[in-house]
Amino acid sequence: MAVKITDLCINCDSCIDECPATAIVSAGDSPINGDVTYVKPEKCIECADSTMPKCSDACPTEGAIVWDMPYTEDFNDYFVKGHESGEYNIREHKKNGIMYPSISPKPYREAIAISDRQAHVAIAG
Ligand code: SF4
Numbered sequence: 001m002a003v004k005i006t007d008l009c010i011n012c013d014s015c016i017d018e019c020p021a022t023a024i025v026s027a028g029d030s031p032i033n034g035d036v037t038y039v040k041p042e043k044c045i046e047c048a049d050s051t052m053p054k055c056s057d058a059c060p061t062e063g064a065i066v067w068d069m070p071y072t073e074d075f076n077d078y079f080v081k082g083h084e085s086g087e088y089n090i091r092e093h094k095k096n097g098i099m100y101p102s103i104s105p106k107p108y109r110e111a112i113a114i115s116d117r118q119a120h121v122a123i124a125g
């Protein structure tokens with residue numbers, strides 16, 4: 001990721017159509033469980049060319065969308081572990097395999113501190 005949706009989410013789906021990367025799916029379409037709206041970390045680009053993440057801008061629920069680690073090679077192990085533990089379900093490409101950051105890194109916001117990402121700080125509105 002990227003960003004992550006927590007269990008504070010009320011599944012209003014307001015964020016889904018706002019995402020320029022089609023990275024968000026409703027709870028019913030979540031590849032990890034059916035309870036909470038899900039961000040696909042392998043698709044999220046952190047809206048790096050906008051003032052702020054568009055999902056967070058649309059979200060009525062404080063704390064529902066938080067920072068996660070950059071989807072870059074430096075954090076490949078983090079996402080591999082998350083995928084293997086079931087926290088994420090990263091898409092498998094027929095030819096290239098699982099689309100981990102080492103294979104398909106994504107843009108991220110350098111201004112967000114790694115400590116805030118590790119702490120999954122809520123994205124400020
Ligand atoms: S930060 Fe941007 S790209 Fe990532 S899930 Fe939110 S709207 Fe989509």
Ligand code: SF4
Nearest residue numbers: 009010012013015059
């Ligand atoms: S806008 Fe916020 S509360 Fe609504 S589905 Fe998205 S993350 Fe959940």
